[in-house]
Every structure is written in structure tokens, then in C-alpha cells.
Amino acid sequence: MIKAKHILGGIAALLAAGTALAAGPDIGQVVKQETNWTAIVMFAIFVGVTLWITKWAATKTKTAADFYTAGGGITGFQNGLAIAGDYMSAASFLGISGLVFASGFDGLIFSIGWLVGWPVITFLMAERLRNLGKFTFADVAGYRFDAGPIRSFAACGSLTVVAFYLIAQMVGAGQLIQLLFGLDYTVAVIMVGVIMMTYVLFGGMTATTWVQIIKACMLLVGATFMAGAVMFQFGFSPEAMFAKAVEVHAKHDAIMSPGTFITDPISAISVGMALMFGTAGLPHILMRFFTVPSAKEARKSVAWATTWIGYFYILTFIIGFGAITNLIPNPMDYFVGGDLAKGLKGGGNMPAVHLARAVGGDVFMGFISAVAFATILAVVAGLTLSGASAVSHDLYASVWRHGNVDSATELRVSRITTVCLGIFAVSLGIVFQKQNVAFMVMLAFAVACSANFPVLFMSVLWKDCTTKGAVAGGTVGLISSVALTIMSPAVWEASLGHPKGSALFPYASSAIFSMTAAFLVIWIVSLLDRSAQAAKERALFPAQLIRSETGVGSSSASGH
Amino acid sequence: MKDEDIVERISKNPKFMQFVRMRNNYAIVLSILMIIVYFGYIGLIAFDKSFLAIKIGAGYVTSIGIPMGIGVLVFTIVITAIYVRRANNEFDAIKDEIVREASK
Numbered sequence: 001m002i003k004a005k006h007i008l009g010g011i012a013a014l015l016a017a018g019t020a021l022a023a024g025p026d027i028g029q030v031v032k033q034e035t036n037w038t039a040i041v042m043f044a045i046f047v048g049v050t051l052w053i054t055k056w057a058a059t060k061t062k063t064a065a066d067f068y069t070a071g072g073g074i075t076g077f078q079n080g081l082a083i084a085g086d087y088m089s090a091a092s093f094l095g096i097s098g099l100v101f102a103s104g105f106d107g108l109i110f111s112i113g114w115l116v117g118w119p120v121i122t123f124l125m126a127e128r129l130r131n132l133g134k135f136t137f138a139d140v141a142g143y144r145f146d147a148g149p150i151r152s153f154a155a156c157g158s159l160t161v162v163a164f165y166l167i168a169q170m171v172g173a174g175q176l177i178q179l180l181f182g183l184d185y186t187v188a189v190i191m192v193g194v195i196m197m198t199y200v201l202f203g204g205m206t207a208t209t210w211v212q213i214i215k216a217c218m219l220l221v222g223a224t225f226m227a228g229a230v231m232f233q234f235g236f237s238p239e240a241m242f243a244k245a246v247e248v249h250a251k252h253d254a255i256m257s258p259g260t261f262i263t264d265p266i267s268a269i270s271v272g273m274a275l276m277f278g279t280a281g282l283p284h285i286l287m288r289f290f291t292v293p294s295a296k297e298a299r300k301s302v303a304w305a306t307t308w309i310g311y312f313y314i315l316t317f318i319i320g321f322g323a324i325t326n327l328i329p330n331p332m333d334y335f336v337g338g339d340l341a342k343g344l345k346g347g348g349n350m351p352a353v354h355l356a357r358a359v360g361g362d363v364f365m366g367f368i369s370a371v372a373f374a375t376i377l378a379v380v381a382g383l384t385l386s387g388a389s390a391v392s393h394d395l396y397a398s399v400w401r402h403g404n405v406d407s408a409t410e411l412r413v414s415r416i417t418t419v420c421l422g423i424f425a426v427s428l429g430i431v432f433q434k435q436n437v438a439f440m441v442m443l444a445f446a447v448a449c450s451a452n453f454p455v456l457f458m459s460v461l462w463k464d465c466t467t468k469g470a471v472a473g474g475t476v477g478l479i480s481s482v483a484l485t486i487m488s489p490a491v492w493e494a495s496l497g498h499p500k501g502s503a504l505f506p507y508a509s510s511a512i513f514s515m516t517a518a519f520l521v522i523w524i525v526s527l528l529d530r531s532a533q534a535a536k537e538r539a540l541f542p543a544q545l546i547r548s549e550t551g552v553g554s555s556s557a558s559g560h
Numbered sequence: 561m562k563d564e565d566i567v568e569r570i571s572k573n574p575k576f577m578q579f580v581r582m583r584n585n586y587a588i589v590l591s592i593l594m595i596i597v598y599f600g601y602i603g604l605i606a607f608d609k610s611f612l613a614i615k616i617g618a619g620y621v622t623s624i625g626i627p628m629g630i631g632v633l634v635f636t637i638v639i640t641a642i643y644v645r646r647a648n649n650e651f652d653a654i655k656d657e658i659v660r661e662a663s664k
Contacts, residue, residue, distance in 0.1 A: 105612075108629040109605060115633055116598040119640045123587035123594075127647070243621040256623040257613030258605045268606035272599060296648050303644040310637040314630060546567050549580050550655050552662075553563035 035182035038366030039373075043181070046214070046374050047195060053210045057203030064410040067204035068135040068389050069290045074209055076297035080304020083288050085212030086382045087114075087279075087305070088219055088312050090172060090375045091441070094349040096313070100320020101327075101344075101351035104245070104255025107320050111313035113272060117279030118306040122299065125280055128460050128548040129289045130298035136386075137286040137452065138394045141459040143547075144540035145467040146533060147398050150459075153471045155394040157451040157478060158283035161444045162387035165284075166380060166421070168440040170429030173376040179346050180353065180369035185433055192377060193426035199381045200388070200418045205291060208381045215378040218371045220312060226352070226368075227315040229359035230322030245324040250340070255324075267508035274445045274511035281448030281456065284386040295551050316352075323351035326358040334358075380425065388417040439491040442509070446485045450477035450514035458522045460548060463541040466534040469526030477518025484510035569662035579654050583647075590643055594636070601632050 061067055074082070092114065100107030133139040138154030170189055177188035199207045234240040242256065249255050279285060289298050327334045327344070334354045336342035344350050356368035392414035397405045455474040458465045484505045485491060492503040526534075547553050570576050604612055604625075612625030 105625060108626070112598070112601065112629060112632050115636050116594060119594045119636055120591055122640050123591050123643055239620060239622050246621050256621060257625055258609045265606040268602050269599065272602045276598065296652060299644045299647055303640050306640040307637050310633045313633055542571050543567055545580070546570050546576070550570065550659050552566050552570065552659055
């Protein structure tokens with residue numbers, strides 16, 4: 001069973017986008033560190049600059065369209081960086097490099113899983129999203145469907161994903177700051193909440209986008225420097241680096257091949273599906289497609305995003321091996337009590353931070369710590385904004401007021417929601433302090449691929465899809481993904497503390513079942529739906545098709 | 561001219577459906593290619609780990625699983641770029657032509 005625990009711990013760790021420190025078995029090792037002033041000063045500079053940008057953005061945020069989509073004035077290149085900023089979480093950076101440090105090859109498996117969803121988004125979704133949507137992905141699904149049920153469902157799907165992701169990020173933030181800056185957990189969580197709310201409340205999408213762009217650039221520059229420094233040590237020969245790593249690592253040659261992270265084929269495929277299609281159902285990522293002026297720019301965004309994210313994952317792989325070759329030979333500096341067996345100071349997610357010190361000294365380590373914190377801020381800002389838009393645009397303006405609402409009122413509702421979400425995130429961040437929240441990101445990905453993605457996909461691409469089918473299938477996907485994930489060993493046993501072997505659902509991810517179920521139910525219910533409403537919706541498909549393929553009549557996103 | 565009229569005219573233009581079919585086929589072929597590459601790699605991890613552990617050559621430490629994995633990352637970037645380049649040039653030109661004809 002130890003092996004099984006390892007597998008699940010590993011998968012949980014790897015899925016923990018943003019919860020770097022909640023990842024895997026290292027949670028117990030989180031100890032408050034000495035106050036790190038270099039990091040705090042660097043971070044203060046980042047916050048200062050971003051708040052100054054927020055002040056500028058506030059002057060440009062006058063309508064609901066400005067708030068949700070920055071007035072549609074973001075270029076493809078900028079949006080690509082911002083998407084990368086949204087996606088390259090602290091877990092990608094600290095978590096994956098930590099996994100490479102611990103097991104070598106296995107870290108690569110999940111980098112790949114996190115990247116391969118992007119081409120699918122590009123080929124099938126990006127352009128259609130841009131042409132059909134205005135502010136939220138519910139606009140896309142709601143184009144020809146009955147607004148009440150489909151938007152209520154889409155808002156539920158979005159808020160579920162946002163809530164799980166947000167809690168995971170907040171807990172990760174608290175622990176990360178405790179580690180890197182030596183600040184108190186509660187102080188850290190409140191600080192993240194307040195800064196994030198300031199960005200979103202005053203600067204809306206414009207400020208959020210620029211925070212993400214700046215953070216993406218800092219992260220790419222920092223990671224490039226580290227990977228470059230490591231490659232330089234080995235005369236830019238990967239073989240030399242691997243040879244040294246195999247020589248010093250306790251697992252020796254085992255780090256050159258896949259280990260124990262994935263064993264049974266169903267889990268392997270299921271995790272693969274969750275990673276690949278989950279990305280196409282994350283509301284904060286989908287929302288970014290409405291910030292660009294045209295389908296052409298939307299495509300450019302994904303091309304740039306994929307390039308930056310892929311490049312970044314290659315860097316994290318090098319950084320992980322660099323940590324092996326730089327840290328293990330110097331146990332006195334980096335390991336607890338100078339003993340390799342006792343693990344790294346600060347826990348298993350620290351290799352990148354320690355390596356930063358090894359190759360760039362204390363100042364560079366401060367920079368990397370500040371980048372890690374900025375990363376969380378940028379991600380929570382994007383999440384909050386997409387949650388706020390689901391409430392104010394879908395639930396309030398479209399369902400409750402039937403679209404009869406002026407932009408100023410809608411904007412006010414989004415701001416109130418932002419404050420509520422901020423308070424919600426901070427409170428739950430504090431409540432869940434001692435919990436292992438890695439599973440919450442798993443839940444977010446499971447719901448995204450089983451509820452949001454099938455509804456979006458079928459409503460856009462299948463002419464016979466109806467409101468009833470989409471809502472029924474989406475709901476089945478939502479409930480089954482949450483239920484199966486909770487009954488899976490990673491949550492039931494590892495997080496909820498039930499005895500080993502008591503989990504009712506034996507696999508690492510629900511996707512293969514819950515996503516399939518969602519598609520099947522959408523298909524069957526739509527086929528059986530003979531109502532007049534269904535006939536009306538099917539009749540609207542040709543017009544939807546033309547708009548989704550050509551952009552004729554699509555929202556300019558420039559507002560009013 | 562109103563958008564509704566343009567939509568009406570486009571729906572009557574046989575070139576439009578032909579264009580949609582052509583582009584969708586291209587997108588589906590590329591998607592399937594991506595899925596084969598990715599699930600092929602995941603399949604090797606699930607069913608044949610020892611294959612990925614084979615060394616790239618006598619006397620080397622690097623296993624073939626590593627360049628293959630990096631290869632999947634690079635493939636992902638390249639296939640996205642190929643689609644976007646073709647869509648932004650060729651496809652958009654055809655689409656613009658169809659919309660222009662309908663707007664006359």
C-alpha cells in the first residue's frame with residue numbers, strides 16, 4: 001500500500017496547480033522561516049508597480065465591458081503572455097521542479113499533461129469562443145439556448161471551479177509566504193486577499209491582465225536565468241547534467257525512467273483526460289478570449305500562450321535536475337541538519353528556491369521568492385474576476401433581470417461580488433489552513449472537464465444539442481465528477497483520513513467516467529427532446545454556425 | 561447592410577459550407593494527431609515503462625523517454641503554431657472573401 005500512497009500522493013501533488021505547498025507528503029514540513037527582507041522588498045516593489053498600474057487601469061474601467069474584458073483592446077501577444085501568467089502557477093514552478101528533484105523523469109509527465117490541452121483549445125474552441133462570446137463562456141453556450149437554465153448551470157459550473165481553485169490558491173499562498181518571507185499565515189492570506197481585491201475592484205480586467213503579463217515576464221526571466229546557469233555548469237550538455245544527477249541522486253538511474261506515479265492504465269488515461277480537457281473548461285482561462293478584438297488575435301493568443309508555457313515547462317525540468325546536481329552535493333547548506341535523509345530545508349517544494357540561491361545568491365533568491373508570491377496574486381485575481389462575472393453577468397443581469405440592466409448597475413454588482421468572493425477566499429483560506437487542499441485543484445480540473453467542457457463543446461459544435469440536453473448532461477458531469485473525486489483514494493483516504501483501501505472509487509481521476517457520462521447524457525436527452533423550444537434552438541443553429549465561423553455580428557467587445 | 565441579411569446570404573453560399581467542412585476537417589485531423597501523440601506517450605508510461613528507460617546509446621545515461629517527452633512538448637508548440645499560421649493567413653482570407661461577397 002505504500003506504493004499506492006506514493007502514486008496518489010504524487011498525482012495529487014502534480015494536479016495541485018497553485019498549491020505548491022499543499023502538494024504531496026511535504027505538508028507537515030512547512031515551518032515558518034526567518035523573515036526574508038530581500039524577498040519582501042522585491043515583492044513590495046512588484047506590488048507598488050502593479051498598484052500604480054491599477055490606478056491607471058481604474059481610469060479606463062468605466063463600463064461593464066471594460067471591467068470584464070478590458071474593453072477588448074488587448075493584443076494577441078499581450079493576451080498570450082497573460083494566459084501564460086494565468087496558467088503558470090506556483091505549482092508548475094515549485095511543484096514540478098520539486099517533483100523532478102525528487103523523482104526525475106516523472107515531473108515531465110505532468111508538464112506534458114498540462115500543455116497538451118492547448119492545441120485542442122486552439123483548433124476547436126478559441127475562434128468560436130471569441131466569435132460567440134461577449135463576457136463569459138455562458139454567452140457562448142447561451143447563444144441559442146434558453147437563458148435561464150443554461151446560464152444558471154454555467155454559473156454553477158464556473159463558481160464551483162473558481163471556489164475550489166481559489167481555496168487551493170489561498171492555502172498555498174499562506175504556506176508559501178510563511179516559508180519564503182517568514183510572515184504569519186493569517187497575515188499572508190489577508191494580504192493576498194486585500195491586494196487581489198484592489199486589483200480587481202478598481203482595475204478590473206485591465207489591471208488583472210497587466211499583473212499577469214508582468215508576472216509572466218518575471219517568471220520567464222527568472223526561470224531562464226536559472227536554467228541557463230545550470231546548463232552553463234555542464235557546458236550546455238544535457239547528457240553531462242543527467243550523468244551527474246544520476247551519480248549523486250539516491251535513486252541513481254531510476255530518475256531516468258518513469259517511476260511509480262502512474263501504474264494502472266485507467267488512472268493514466270483518466271488523469272490524461274482531466275489535464276487535457278480540463279484546461280478547456282477553466283472559466284478564468286476561457287474569459288481571456290473575450291479580451292482580444294478578433295478571432296485572429298484570439299488564435300495568436302493561444303499560439304503565444306502555448307509557446308511560453310511549453311518553454312517554461314522545459315525550463316522547470318532543467319531547474320529540477322539543476323537542483324539535484326547543485327543541492328545534493330552540499331547537504332550542509334540546503335538539507336535539514338545537513339542530513340540528506342531528513343530532506344530539504346523548508347520541504348519538498350523548495351528545490352527551485354534553494355537553486356536560485358545556489359546560482360544567483362541571496363538577492364536572486366529574494367527575486368524568485370517574490371516571483372512565486374506574485375504568481376499566486378495574479379492567479380487569484382483572474383479567478384476572482386471570472387467568478388464575479390459569472391454572478392453579475394450570468395446570474396444577475398441575464399437570469400434575474402432578463403438582460404434589462406444598465407452597464408453601471410451590472411458593474412456595481414460585479415464589484416460587490418468581487419468583495420464577497422475576496423472575503424470568501426480569505427475566510428476559507430484560514431479555515432483550511434491545516435488541511436491538505438491538493439485535492440481541490442483536482443476537483444476543479446475534474447469539474448472543468450466533466451461539466452463546463454462538454455456543454456461548451458456540444459452547444460457550439462452539435463446542431464441537435466438542446467438546452468435540456470446541455471443542462472442535464474452538464475449537471476450529471478458536475479455531480480459525478482465531484483462525487484467520484486471525493487470517493488477517490490487521494491481525497492477519501494489521504495485528505496479525509498479514512499482507512500487505506502476504503503475508497504469506493506479506486507482511480508486517480510474521475511474524468512474517464514464523469515466526462516463520458518456528461519457527453520452521453522447531453523446526447524441522449526437532446527435526441528429525446530421533442531419540445532417546441534428544442535425545435536426553435538435547432539433552427540437557430542445555422543445562424544450560430546455562421547457567426548461562430550465568420551465572426552459576422554459578433555461582439556466587438558469594445559462595449560457600447 | 562444588416563448583420564441578419566449578411567448571415568442569410570452566407571447561409572445560401574455553397575462556398576461557406578465547403579469552407580467550414582474543409583477547416584473543420586483540418587482541425588479534427590490535427591486534434592487527433594495531438595491526441596495520438598499524447599495518449600501514445602501516456603500509454604507507454606502505463607503499459608511499457610521499460611521501453612522509455614532504454615538508453616539513447618551505449619555509454620549514455622540519458623534515456624529515450626526524456627527526448628521523447630521534450631519532443632511531445634515541442635510537438636505541442638509546433639502543431640499549434642502550424643494551425644494558427646494557416647488559419648490566420650489562408651482561412652481568414654477565404655472567410656473574408658465569403659463575408660465580402662455577402663456584404664455587397
